[in-house]
Amino acid sequence: MSISFEKVAVKYLNAKTLSLGTCKEYRGTVAKWLAWGQGPKVDQISRSDLREFFDWVYEKAAEDGGSNAGRTANKARENLRAILSWAWEQDYLDKLPRLPKPKPQRDVAGRHYLTKADLNALYFATYALKRPRGWKRSLSVGHYWRAALVVFFNYGVDTGTVFKLASFHEPILWRHVCWRPGPPNGQGRDCRYGWLYYRRVKTKKQFYRPMNRVVLTHLKSLRSDEVTMDQPVFCCGSSRPNEQFQRLCRLAGVKPKQDVETGEEKLWVLKDLRKTCATYYDEHMPESSIEILGHSVGGVTYRHYAHRDPLAFKAIMSLPQPTAFTALTHGFDGECPCCRRRFPQA
Incomplete structure (x- = not known):
């Protein structure tokens, strides 16, 4: 019995439990098949028909100004292969047609978070930061940047929470530790390493977070007898911390991120450390980033009745740290923990 490709696609989507976004992609492929207007019945589709359809999708995407037409055609190829394979299993066609080779496409990772190798390089590059003009503190600017990287990675705080950029920002003070x-x-339960208090810039929500061993060690390295309780913990040595962070990326050899659609290179900013924090928390303990970063969630039960503090406590205390972050806890300040090589200005 002959049946159209559109009806088979509808049956396929009804039979599978796919997400809304995936279903939207399949419907978009079906719309392209109908716009092509030359599609035979599903049991009469041949390799040449598929090749002509993919060529049409490629040319149409290029004419519409698409920056990665090959990726668009290959996405349609994947969707058609899934639908035709299911139709063959359901005996809607006797023989599964061979698909043409994929179109050449530009593979762009679209990574918007820093890897642990990048974090290690950034940490060690802080030893190469030059002394800012007018710097009068006893510690170097690299000391503050190393502790700031640790806090960004473990708590995903806003930039204004660490480095005060505007008058309305409330940075972390020594009385918050x-x-x-x-x-x-x-x-909640006791934490042997102490606690850290901070407030989100956007929502003004208050957080009391436990400190793990790495955070405690780096904050203690900044403490001295001269500090007062109302003094900010961190100082980046510049009124523009994002420019300082980009200078740090150049010293560390961290390549700029790339846009997944256009392939355009963009410089890293401190906000990307918040995305990095969310990525590693979800990888380590699913759904923990919602509570760690203070994201708003739907559902009355989740917002008012579900107690999420134990999840955040467990996630913070057990989050695997980059190797460089643990160097200070093992007494290797200024040298690599694996090979003991000294770093500049250490």
Whole structure:
């Protein structure tokens, strides 16, 4: 019995439990097949028909100004292969047609987070940061940047929470660091390494987060007898921390990120460290980034009744750290923990 490709595609989507985005992609491929207007019945589709269809999709994407026409054609190829394979399993066609080779496409990773190798390179590059003009602190600017990288990675805080950029920003002060194991707000279990308080710039929501061993070691390395309780913990040595961070990326040899659609290179900014934090928390413990980063979630039960503090506590205390972050905890300040090589200005 002959049946159209459109009806087979509808049956395929009804039989599979696919996400809304995936279903939208399949419907887009079906719309392209109908716009092509030369599609035979599903049991009469041949290799030449598929080749002509993919060529048409490629040329149409190029005419419409698409920056990666090969990727568009290959996406349609994947969708057609899945539908035709299912139709063959359901005996809608006797023989599965061979698909043409994929079109050449530009493979762009579209990565918007820093790998642990990048974080290691950034950490070690802080030793090469030059002394800012007018710098009068006893510690080098690299000391503050190393501790800031650790806090960004573990808590995904906003840039204004670490480095005060505007008058309305509330940075982390020394009085926000609690060295005692008991929780400052009286809720939750004790943490042997102490607690850290901060407030989100966007929502003004308050957070009391436990400190793991790496965070505690780096904050202690910044503490001295001269600091006051109302003094900010971090100082980047510049009024433009993003420019300082991009200078740090150049010193570390971290390549700029690329846009997945256009392939355009963009410089890394401190906000990308927040995305990096979310990526590794979800990889380590699924759904933990929602609570760690303070994202708003739907559902009355989740927002008002579900107690998420134990999940955040467990995620923070067990998050695998980049190798460079653990160097100071093992007493290797200024040298690589694996080969003990010294770094500039260490």
